[in-house]
Amino acid sequence: MAKTIALYSIKGGVGKTAATVNLAHAAAVAGHATLICDLDPQGAASYYFRVRPARKFGRKKLLQGGKEVEKNIKGTDYELLDILPAAFSYRKLDLSLGDTDSRKALKEIFRRLTGDYDYIFLDCPPNITLVSENIFRAADYVVVPCIPTTLSTLTLTKLLDFFAAEKLDRRKIIPFFSMVETRKRLHREVMGELAGASEYRFLQNPIPYLAEIERMGLTRAPVAAGFAGSPAARAYRELWNELARLITVG
Numbered sequence: 001m002a003k004t005i006a007l008y009s010i011k012g013g014v015g016k017t018a019a020t021v022n023l024a025h026a027a028a029v030a031g032h033a034t035l036i037c038d039l040d041p042q043g044a045a046s047y048y049f050r051v052r053p054a055r056k057f058g059r060k061k062l063l064q065g066g067k068e069v070e071k072n073i074k075g076t077d078y079e080l081l082d083i084l085p086a087a088f089s090y091r092k093l094d095l096s097l098g099d100t101d102s103r104k105a106l107k108e109i110f111r112r113l114t115g116d117y118d119y120i121f122l123d124c125p126p127n128i129t130l131v132s133e134n135i136f137r138a139a140d141y142v143v144v145p146c147i148p149t150t151l152s153t154l155t156l157t158k159l160l161d162f163f164a165a166e167k168l169d170r171r172k173i174i175p176f177f178s179m180v181e182t183r184k185r186l187h188r189e190v191m192g193e194l195a196g197a198s199e200y201r202f203l204q205n206p207i208p209y210l211a212e213i214e215r216m217g218l219t220r221a222p223v224a225a226g227f228a229g230s231p232a233a234r235a236y237r238e239l240w241n242e243l244a245r246l247i248t249v250g
């Protein structure tokens, strides 16, 4: 049975897609059958893998699940790594989910795929919507990139409150520090404060702010596909190892 890992934040531009692409690639390199489901209508993860959905694939097919979804899973240039590309019509996924009146629709859909993979990564759009609520129920883990500023802590607290209010399992939430610039005093201070705070459970390995990661828009490849020994490749690999250990231990 695959473990489902959602990369999620209320905020955009915090490194969700970068983490999805690079952690999923690290999982595949480590020998695990891995699937990325690009759930963001902007399709950034799909773009990085140079993959597009079939013209007929969209939110309705996604919600039909089963064969309609399996048919649209594509291979990538990397062994053991597949992707279900996002369709632009996902921007109205909220409406369709409203019709089905189900907060577990996505959970059912991904459950069908878990036999074929060890890990399923969900690259999520920002905001708290019916889609995100569905994602929270579908995912075993909700991994949250946090830029170490005061505001990002606030959004993390909001997410924890939302989980409590909706009676979701808060233990699913696993934050990590993203786009860290240690020369910035604020970053150092916020990390110092939060790293040990037991209510947040931050992963120990941060992802630094690195031009190499920014350049993925040009290279359109996971960072470790270029040079596996680069600082960015190493940072994601170490983050993945830590996360994988945590998942295995439970």
Ligand SMILES: Nc1ncnc2c1ncn2[C@@H]1O[C@H](COP(=O)(O)OP(=O)(O)O)[C@@H](O)[C@H]1O
Pocket: 009, 011, 012, 013, 014, 015, 016, 017, 018, 019, 044, 178, 179, 180, 207, 208, 209, 210, 211, 213, 214, 215, 216, 217
């Ligand atoms: N650690 C990082 N260092 C430098 N640039 C980054 C880093 N993480 C992400 N970026 C860049 O910042 C932008 C937003 O990142 P992205 O992963 O798309 O965020 P999100 O999916 O949360 O909207 C992208 O251009 C990406 O290449």
Ligand SMILES: [Mg+2]
Pocket: 016, 017, 018, 040, 044, 123, 124
């Ligand atoms: Mg994104």
